[in-house]
Amino acid sequence: MFLKMVRDDFRRNKIITAAVFLFIMFAVMLAASAVHNIAHLIPSMADLQKRAVPADITQMHSGEFVQEDIDRFTEAQREHIAMQETMVLLTLDGSHIHFGDNQTMAGTVQDISFVVQNEKFDFILDLNNEKLDVMEGGVAVPIYFMEHYHLKIGDTITVKSGEYAKDFVISDYARDYEMNASLTSSKRFVLNQADYDEMYTMQAGEREYLIEFKLTENGDSQAIQTAYIEAGLPANGPTVEGEVFLLFNALSDAAVALVIILISMLMIVIAFLCIRLTFLATMDEDVREIGIMKAIGISKREIRKVYLTKYRIMSVIAGLTGYLLSFFVVHLFNRNMRLYLSSDSAGILPYVLSFAAPVVIYFLIVMYCKSVLKRIDKVSAVEALRSNMTAPGKKQKYRFPLLHNRFFSxxxxxxxxxxxxxxxxxxxxxxxxxxxxxxxxxxxxxxxxxxxxxxxxYMGIGKSDMRIDLRMTDTITADFTRLHEELVNDSDIEKHAAYITSAYQVKNTEGSWDYIYIEIGDFSLFPLNYLEGRAPQGEGEITLSYANASASGLNKKVGDEVVIKAGGKEKTLTVTGIYQDITNGGKTAKAHMDLGINNDAVLWMHVSMNVAAGVNIQEKMNNYQTTYGFAKVTDVRDYTQQTLxxxxxxxxxxxxxxxxxxxxxxxxxxxxxxxxxxxxxxxxxxxxxxxxxxxxxxxxxxxxxxxxxxxxxxxxxxxxxxxxxxxxxxxxxxxxxxxxxxxxxxxxxxxxxxxxxxxxxxxxxxxxxxxxxxxxxxxxxxxx
Structure with a gap:
């Protein structure tokens, strides 16, 4: 009898039933897709990490150094260091990379480097997560550039730098654990050893180095970094820990999954409200039938079962349908993951875990339906036969009489x-x-x-029209001075400000020394939005990024003091502000130019500028890029879009x-x-x-x-x-x-x-x- 009543209710309320069915199906579909993404993301990251064997500590360096010093340090720290390898990068500007119909990679915010495959760890992989082996005349191009410039395997790119010029055929996508994400500012092209040696001999590009360490199972990363600093080893560049690469690789897919889960939860809420609407409508139609069932002795539990059975059946069918549809929908959301991380390393695990979505939603709906159906218990058989169950229980005061209407029809x-x-x-x-x-x-x-x-x-950059970044070269100081002088005399530039970032030692909460990247310059011209306080305005003042100021960082507030060391001398600075920065792991700082430059550890230099009214930004960018081929000239808006x-x-x-x-x-x-x-x-x-x-x-x-x-x-x-x-x-x-x-x-x-x-x-x-x-x-x- 109950099944017959349920079947009749389905037939009578086709539109309503279809609406509730669709809401449940969509909620399950999105929830299952999000869980599938997360379940795929975790083993994909683990598989990529296992095969790529990334470095636990990477010290970027520009300038000459003695490898024997690194070797001696490694031997002295064998308790913590399992392996060490130094990768030599040949870094070129994007304007030197030609492809297609006379196109170049000029304007990219990424640093482009050509490398050969490492021997011990930090391997660059293909799309099957196998170690790349590039044949002579070929090149493996980072996924980022393959996507950004719509390149395909078999296309040709030409590298031109000074007297060096050579064509390379794209043989593979390069899946690079350490530099996959757009948030990392560098990308590595992989060459055959013979082609790399030729490029190296012809002095194409600037030489930069990745001094990499793979730690032992119980190796202490912080102890190694502190010992490295105290040993005075080459550090003319930022230091990056392995956890940062993990965060950057997972960020975009995890963010999308979280947004999908939020939307799915909102859809479940809507489904609940929709069920409530359906129940109210059904009760109005069935109130007399409910009264008759109560009058002839059918229990409240059995009456509730009539309506609950409908939603049980609907939830099961809609849940399974949504779960099956999620197999197709998930490909819309995990394309980035499959391309950058792994095609399919998770096996059946994502499908098993995502099945939790229809199961959980089923129980949530059944529990909600039971709470809504309790309304039946509150009405006696006589009341059900005489009245409308959802009608107001008492007369409302008569308001808004037609006589008072003056404005509407x-x-x-x-x-x-x-x-x-x-x-x-x-x-x-x-x-x-x-x-x-x-x-x-x-x-x-x-x-x-x-x-x-x-x-x-939010990237620690003041709002401006354009910026010019200078590479770390032997002539960077002279180039920086020449650029600054030209900007002063350029009437097309309304205002500009120069900034220099150096590595300093900073005393942490435990009293030992860490590295901190401090940018010095005039921060009044292109101000940031500060969470607290203000920009540094004079000697002895510093502002910290939110990540540095938080409890997991230096644990400082506005007004606290920070002790830094440069050139063996300690300085005490007062924190005047806290700003937001999602770059470099979020751990940066800014100080007034009176702090002085740590010339032994300059990391990078850049100039921010606004053009005068009526000046074409793109033309001005092209002019400076042509004049300063060693620099990277970018539109700040384009910078954020490429990075994210x-x-x-x-x-x-x-x-x-x-x-x-x-x-x-x-x-x-x-x-x-x-x-x-x-x-x-x-x-x-x-x-x-x-x-x-x-x-x-x-x-x-x-x-x-x-x-x-x-x-x-x-x-x-x-x-x-x-x-x-x-x-x-x-x-x-x-x-x-x-x-x-x-x-x-x-x-x-x-x-x-x-x-x-x-x-x-x-x-x-x-x-x-x-x-x-x-x-x-x-x-x-x-x-x-």
């Missing part, structure tokens, strides 16, 4: 009035609209924020997909809500028609009420995405060094395009859904 006023009088019913729809808008707008805000010029401030390219691209997919799904959900929910409302108002509609109101006028009342709720829901949802969304994004980014993200909203997208899109979709839904509802036999409806 009669039908619109009646619709607005109905929202106020029955707000307990409409508040459910309002909540759904708020959650749906939040789900669509938040990814859009994140996407716009990453594409915004202001995002550079993978995340931005994946976020764009989420934005489009999220909006499409949200609009479809709102259409279905609106139709579902209207059905519930109409089922409650049949007698009232019949009375209105009997006194002369047309079907069109009645439809306008429902449209006015629903659109009013839609406008309010869109407003509150957009505001929630601004404030609550900002909190959630900041919480996630705090692990990277940015604790307070200010989301950028494009006004016409948030407050015009999105509301207009929803209003059109809902208006069409209302028009289509209302037509059959407000027509029919008056006599039959008056009997209800």
């Amino acid at each position: 009669l039908n619109y006023y009646m619709g607005f009035r109905d929202v106020w009088r029955r707000f307990k019913i409409y508040r459910l729809l309002l909540l759904i609209y708020i959650v749906s808008t939040f789900m669509a707008i938040l990814p859009l805000h994140v996407y716009n924020t990453m594409n915004s010029p202001e995002f550079s401030t 390219g993978n995340i931005i691209d994946q976020m764009g997919v989420i934005v489009i997909g999220g909006m499409i799904i949200t609009v479809l959900m709102i259409v279905l929910i609106t139709a579902l809500f209207l059905r519930m409302l109409v089922s409650k108002d049949m007698s009232q509609m019949a009375i209105m028609r009997s006194i002369g109101l047309t079907s069109k006028q009645i439809r306008h009342q429902y449209m006015a009420a629903t659109l009013m709720v839609l406008v309010l829901g869109t407003l509150f949802g957009a505001l929630a995405s601004n404030y609550i969304g900002e909190f959630l994004v900041s919480l996630a980014m705090s692990f990277m060094g940015a604790a307070k993200i200010e989301l950028v909203q494009v006004v016409w997208q948030t407050w015009l395009l999105w509301p207009l899109l929803l209003m059109v979709a809902v208006a069409i839904t209302l028009s289509v859904s209302c037509k059959p509802a407000v027509k029919g036999d008056l006599s039959a409806r008056l009997k209800v």
